[in-house]
Amino acid sequence: MALLTPDKSLRLAIEVIFVLLGGLVFWIGHSGHFPYSFNPHGIGWLLLSIAMIIWGARALYQPGGRVGTYERFVEKDQDWSRWGNWSRGLSLLLLGVLMVAISRVPFSWVGTLLSIGGLLLLLRGLAGCVLVFRPN
Numbered sequence: 001m002a003l004l005t006p007d008k009s010l011r012l013a014i015e016v017i018f019v020l021l022g023g024l025v026f027w028i029g030h031s032g033h034f035p036y037s038f039n040p041h042g043i044g045w046l047l048l049s050i051a052m053i054i055w056g057a058r059a060l061y062q063p064g065g066r067v068g069t070y071e072r073f074v075e076k077d078q079d080w081s082r083w084g085n086w087s088r089g090l091s092l093l094l095l096g097v098l099m100v101a102i103s104r105v106p107f108s109w110v111g112t113l114l115s116i117g118g119l120l121l122l123l124r125g126l127a128g129c130v131l132v133f134r135p136n
Helices: 006-031 043-061 080-106 107-133
Strands: none
Touching: 006 080, 006 107, 043 080
16 A cells, blocks of 8 residues: 555645535534624625636636646646546536525525535535545
């Protein structure tokens, strides 16, 4: 059994952060601890969701498909990069669309949609972990 290379260790750490972030967002949405000082109907939330949609679409349709800046510092693995860029771009696009939906629904639905967003982040992190451990 070989050890992980530094670039794969960095990718794994980033994907574990997404798994933890997804779990936290799911818990916050599911438990209902979000209403205090949370305004999903504000202009900031809408601008952030539009930025995420544009960033995700750019990642899907750009020839290089680079989403994150950490890829400059890691070794290029074409197969991983193609699937990793696809999963990151799609998750950003879906999360942006979900955030637009959160800004337009009644406040009673926000918890459910936050939970769905958390699951989306969790699945993105798990998919990234699978891609890290995939043999080259």
